[in-house]
Amino acid sequence: MNQFDLYGLRKHFQNQRILLCFNGPISRSLIEELGNALKKYMEAECLQADAITDVFGIYIEMTQNIRHYAARHDYGEHEAEATVVIGTDERGRYLVEAGNRVERADGERLLARVRDLAGMDAAELKAVYKQQLRAPRDEAGASGSGLGLIDMARRSSAPLEADLRDAGAGGTFFSLRAMV
Amino acid sequence: MNDLAVEKTQSTPAITADSASGLLKMEGDSYPENSFEFFGPVMEWVREQLSDKACPLHLELRLIYLNTSSVRAMLDIFDMLEAAHGRGVDVAVVWYYDARNQRVADLAEEFKEDCTFAFEITAEEPD
Secondary structure, rough: OOOOOOOHHHHHHOOOOOOEEEEEEEOOOHHHHHHHHHHHHHOOOOOHHHHHHHHHHHHHHHHHHHHHHHHHHHOOOOOOEEEEEEOOOOOOEEEEEEEEEHHHHHHHHHHHHHHHOOOOOOHHHHHHHHHHHHOHHHHHHHHHOHHHHHHHHHHHOOEEEEEEEOOOOEEEEEEEEEEO | OOOOOOOOOOOOEEEEEEOOOEEEEEEEEEEOOOOHHHHHHHHHHHHHHOOOOOOOOEEEEEEEEEOHHHHHHHHHHHHHHHHHHHHOOOEEEEEEEOOOOOHHHHHHHHHHHOOEEEEEEEEOOOO
C-alpha cells in the first residue's frame, strides 16, 4: 500500500511549494486542462491579471515547444514526455519549469540561446522578438522555438535559466525555468 | 462570399465575419497548437474581402492571450490590412481590452507600431 509513499510525496510538494506538476506523455488537451487549472488557481489567489497572463503564457509556450519538438523529431510516445512543475518561491513569485529529452546538439544550442537572451535588456529583447517575428517561417522552424523562448524571456521577471543533463542512452534532458 | 461564425473554445477565440458590413470580430484567448490551420479560414476571408476595393474591413478585437504562433498569424492579417490600406481600401482596427490587463494593451501596441491605418486600443472597465 505504501509503495508510492503518497504522504512523503505530498510533504515534498508542500515543502517545495509546488502547486502543480506533471510527468509523462503530454497531449494537447492535457496542456489545456492543466493550464485551465493553473489559471483558476491564480484567479482564486487574486493574482493580478497581467501576472496571470505571464505565468499562463510561459506555461503554454514551454509545453507547446516540447510538443512541437517531439513532433518535429518523430519521437515516439516515450520521448514525447514532458516534466512540468509550477510553484512559488519564498517571496511568492511564480516559478514555471519544464523539461524534456532532446538531442545533445539541440540542447547545447538552446543553452547558448538562453544565455544570449539572459544578457539582453527589455529593449533588446523586444528588438529580437520583432526580428524573429518577421523571420521567414522555414528559418524560424529550423532554428526551433526561437520566438517562444524570446516571448518567455520577455514575460519572465528574471533571466531564463536552462540546464542540460545526461539522460542515459545517449540522450540529454533539457530543462528551462522562468519566474514571474 | 461566405461569412464566418466560429464558436469559442478554451484555446481558440470566437470569430464572426460579415462581408456585407465588412466587420470581422475575434474574442477570447488564442493558443491553438497549429495556428495556421486555425486562422486559415480567417485569412482566406480577409483576402477575399480586401480583393475588392469597394469593400471596407473593420476588425474588432477582444483577444486576450495569444501564443506566439497566433501572434504570427495576426501579424499576417495586419500585413494584409496594411497592404490594402496602401491601395486605398477602408481598413480599421479597434482592440478592446480589460483595463486590469496591461499585457493585452502592450501586445496591441506592438502590432500598432507597424501599421499606418486607423488602429485604436481602447480600455474597457470590467463589469
